[in-house]
Amino acid sequence: MIKYTIAVVGATGAVGTKMIEMIESSTLPIREIKVLASKRSAGKKITVNGLELVVEETTPESFDGVDIALFSAGGSISQQFAPEAVKRGAIVIDNTSAYRMDPTVPLVVPEVNPEALKGHNGIIANPNCSTIQMMVALEPIRKKYGLSRIIVSTYQAVSGAGIAAVKEMKDQAQQMLNNEAYEATILPSGGDKKHYPISFNILPQIDLFSQEGYTFEEWKMINETKKIMSDSEIKVSATCVRVPVVSGHSESVYIEVKDESASVSGIKEALQSAPGIELQDDPSIQLYPTPLTAEGKKETFVGRIRQDIDVKNGYHMWVVSDNLIKGAALNSVQIAEKLHGMGLIKK
Amino acid sequence: MIKYTIAVVGATGAVGTKMIEMIESSTLPIREIKVLASKRSAGKKITVNGLELVVEETTPESFDGVDIALFSAGGSISQQFAPEAVKRGAIVIDNTSAYRMDPTVPLVVPEVNPEALKGHNGIIANPNCSTIQMMVALEPIRKKYGLSRIIVSTYQAVSGAGIAAVKEMKDQAQQMLNNEAYEATILPSGGDKKHYPISFNILPQIDLFSQEGYTFEEWKMINETKKIMSDSEIKVSATCVRVPVVSGHSESVYIEVKDESASVSGIKEALQSAPGIELQDDPSIQLYPTPLTAEGKKETFVGRIRQDIDVKNGYHMWVVSDNLIKGAALNSVQIAEKLHGMGLIKK
Structure with missing residues (x-):
């Protein structure tokens, strides 16, 4: 029977540790999990479901004998090591933005466009966290009624910026509660010049600023949506905002559908039977999604x-998912499961 | 010289205390400030700018000799006492939703529709906090280019729900940081059945649910915008969301203008010279509004x-203002200043 050796690159990060959890609970037949990280983390021990794993430094040779390599250690690490992993016969599932818009690389949400996996050349890209959950929520509506326009405003959790950002938010919260001085050294973007507190605050910047006054995070939502939905005509605009939440991205989504016969009840029906979705929509009992209830x-x-x-054909909705799970680790592992199911992993 | 006796009803609340501050720093000629609240608060002392004021119970007779009465003690108190104040010759400026949609009552943002004050019958309504700041930001654009559509998603601070809600948020934050059990007894709405934590969380409900799946807070933004802008044709839709911030409402606003010659630079020019607005818009130095920098x-x-x-004629923007100040107390006092300037206060 086929059993896979799976490598996780960036295994000590917020997403990496979730990836190991998701692999452990997946339906994939596993021979071994290799946990890779930077030289600095080499030798560290990670315990997953009672299993103790020792972190190794990522080198080209780390990928010898690896069947599936999940990357989540930043774009430059992916650019350095993903081709090395592919050269050694591994399929790479990359959770950075390095390859997402490469026309030769499939960008996949398994509930939406699994067929895109067929044309892969060794690297599959995992979309941005805020894009994935929006695609899962909108695909059943698009299938039923067609979709002409999306306007989204996000409420994104701090764990999307990593473990250190969460620690800094909690430190700031404690200092603010004590009326003490506080520091901001990470958000809105580690790579940017200025840093602002996120605790008891809201920051309308995620990632660096890019063209036309939009941030890279906003461009990711715009461009990735068009690629995943294979629709260059769909109108998409985004405002991406960081909020003081640990995990769980929320999105206020406005859509326009093509079919004028659409209705709220028809949309609910489509979502109720769709994979990966739980409808939480009943104002009479104050039922709606929140990040605290979606976490984990x-x-x-x-x-x-x-x-x-x-x-008439405009609808509003509220979409929440754990950004570390479906927004990152789970989607990557589901891509691996899909590749396995479709017989697309060489052995 | 004319000097006014001003009463503040709800003087011990989050907005009431700000009202006293704003009166103290206003250009209005003041003889006396009367601070009124419930029987429970009577006898309490409030100190404003070194001036000690003793809280009195609100009764119909409290308004004898009062020229201007600012109400912010809930809709039922306004309904009970505003007519009594008017009967005794006071002008009422009401910060609750009790009279806002009454066609005989002007609903005023002084930067937008001061002329509506002329037809008053004794009661002027102060709009909802989230509506006011949006009106201030959009009026200069509407004047220059016309406005056909607004879609807004809000990020509203907890002080909008009162002092007790802020205390509960801070208690929850401390308990969550300590990994202790926490309670939720106020938000999303004190009058609703279920209560959820707001600390490290996001709640897509403000006020109770009303028709068509929209909350009252959302309907306020929709209906008040049409009334303030005297435009029943303008398309307005809102998603109102509570975030763990003390003071400072943020809004992600999408608009469509009528004039196709509009441009980002033209919009910035219009805002730069408009009253009550500070443009904070320079991605190259990460300059944008946040609640922490807007507070106070x-x-x-x-x-x-x-x-x-x-x-082409669609624009996105980010609007932040202190919900207790321009969103409530300051706007009420500015209405009083405008009434004084226009000679509309009987003496």
Whole structure:
């Protein structure tokens, strides 16, 4: 029977540790999990489900004998080592933005476009966290009614910026509660010049600023949506905002559908039977998704679905999912499961 | 010289205490400030700028000799006492939702529609906090280019729900940081059945649910915008969301303007010269509004102005203002100043 050796690159990070958890609980037949990170982390021990794993330094040779390599250690590490892993026969599933817009690389949300996996050349890209959950929520609506427009405003959790950012948020919270001085050294973006506190605050910047006054995070949502949905005509605009939440991205999503016969009840029906979605939508019992209730869960939660007041084919909704799980680690492992199911992993 | 006796009803609340501060620093000629609250608070002392004021119980007779009465003690108190105040010759400026949609009551943001004050019958309504800052930011754009559509997603601070809600948020934060059990007894709405934690969380419900799946807070933004802008045709839709911030509402606002010659630079020019606005918009130095930097300030801050990717006359922006100041206390006092300036206060 086929059994896979899976490497996790960036195994000590917020996403990497979740990846190991998700591999452990997946349906994939596993021979071995190799946990790779920087030289600095080499020798560290990680315990997953009682299994103790020792972190190794990532080198080209680390990928000898590896079947599937999950990368989540930053774009430059992916660019350095993903081709080395492919050269050694591994399939790379990359959770950085390095290869997402490469036209030769499939960008995949398994519930939406698994067929894109067929054309892969060794590297599969995992979309941005905020894009994935929006795609899961919108695909059943697109299938049923068509989709012409998306306007999204996000409420993104701090764990998306890594473990150190979460620690800094909690430190700031404690210092603010004590009326003490506080420091900001990470957010909005580790790579940017200025840093602002996130605790008891809101920052309308995620990643660096890019063209037309949009941030890279906003461009990711725009461009990745068009690629995943194979629709260059769909109108997409995004405002990406960081909020003081540990895990769980929330999104206020406005859509316009093509089919004028659409309705709130029709949208709810489509979502109810769709994979990966849990509908939480009942104002009469105050049922709607929140990040605290979504944390640690695999589903994408959708609620507050309502028709626009003025535009017949316009709808608003509220979409929440754990950014470390479906937004990153789980989606990567589901891509591996899909590749396995479709017989696309060479052995 | 004319000097006014001003009563503040709800003087011990989050907005009431700010009202006293704003009266103290206003240009109004003041004879006396009367601080009124419930029987429970009567006898309490409030110190404003070194001046000690003793809280009195609100009764119909409290308004004898009062020229201007600012109400912020909940809708039922306004309904009970505002007519009594008017009967005794006072002008009422009401910061609750009790009279806002009454067609005989002006609903006023002084930067936008001061002329509406002329027809008053004794009661002027102060709009909802999240509506006011949006009106201040959009009016200069509407004047220059016309406005056909607004879609807003809010990030609203906890002080909008009162002092007790802020205390509960801070208690929850401390308990969560200590990994202790925490309680939720106030938010999303004191009058609703279920309560959820707001600390390290996001709640897509403000006020109770109403028609069509929208909350009352969302309907306030929709209906008040149409009334303040005297435009029943303008398309407005809102998603109102509570975030763990003490003071300072943020808004992700999408607009469509009528004039196709509009531009980002033209919008910035219009805002730069408009009253009550500070433009904070320079991605090259990461300049944009945040609640922490807006807290305690009188201005409405606008940034992240950019054209929609696909819709030529569509623009996105980020609007922040202190919900207790311009969103409530300051706007009420500015209405009083405007009434005084226009000679509309009987003496």
